[in-house]
Amino acid sequence: MKNKLKVLRAERDMTQADLANSLAVSRQTINAIEKGKFDPSLPLAFKISKLFQLSIEEIFDNEETKES
Amino acid sequence: MKKENVSKHMKKVTINLALWTLSWLLTLALATFGPKFIWQERTTWSILAIAINTLIGVGLIRAHIKHLSALDELQKKIQFDAMGIALGVGVIGGLSYSVMDIANVITGDAEISFLVMLISISYMIALTIGKKRYT
Numbered sequence: 001m002k003n004k005l006k007v008l009r010a011e012r013d014m015t016q017a018d019l020a021n022s023l024a025v026s027r028q029t030i031n032a033i034e035k036g037k038f039d040p041s042l043p044l045a046f047k048i049s050k051l052f053q054l055s056i057e058e059i060f061d062n063e064e065t066k067e068s
Numbered sequence: 069m070k071k072e073n074v075s076k077h078m079k080k081v082t083i084n085l086a087l088w089t090l091s092w093l094l095t096l097a098l099a100t101f102g103p104k105f106i107w108q109e110r111t112t113w114s115i116l117a118i119a120i121n122t123l124i125g126v127g128l129i130r131a132h133i134k135h136l137s138a139l140d141e142l143q144k145k146i147q148f149d150a151m152g153i154a155l156g157v158g159v160i161g162g163l164s165y166s167v168m169d170i171a172n173v174i175t176g177d178a179e180i181s182f183l184v185m186l187i188s189i190s191y192m193i194a195l196t197i198g199k200k201r202y203t
Contacts, residue, residue, distance in 0.1 A: 025140040026142065028143075031203070
């Protein structure tokens with residue numbers, strides 16, 4: 001799943017470690033989400049959404065939904 | 069839970085798991101070699117050593133569950149994938165090995181230690197591949 005996590009993080013001048021800190025996950029998890037290798041669970045997506053004060057849809061782009 | 073607390077907790081459960089693993093290994097060695105080298109085949113001591121090893125084994129399982137609970141969702145996925153592969157390889161490989169013994173394809177009896185090694189090696193390989201896949 002594509003997402004804007006890297007852009008949002010860069011806009012706020014945050015490192016992957018900072019974001020991992022704020023979300024209480026490992027840096028590897030942030031890296032995997034940014035690269036689209038791992039889709040976060042709904043609770044983690046909500047935490048990300050709350051942190052950046054954006055809706056989940058504004059951060060994550062479900063390509064499959066768009067195509068259908 | 070904030071990251072510092074998460075890190076501290078993770079460190080604590082990992083050390084806890086390492087200590088339980090070490091204790092289990094030492095008591096397993098005691099139960100295995102004790103009868104021959106320490107208490108000269110006295111059954112009471114052997115039963116006691118096996119009971120202690122089993123009880124520590126229960127503690128080890130609990131420590132492992134706590135360790136898994138402390139992981140984040142990606143780390144859990146990597147662990148569960150690796151464990152699933154290790155279980156599959158263990159069941160399939162173990163049964164094939166057992167059949168080979170029954171059919172006398174292999175010389176000598178099938179040893180449980182080979183199965184343990186097979187499970188451990190497949191788990192470690194699957195864990196390494198899983199970690200690399202999400203890097």
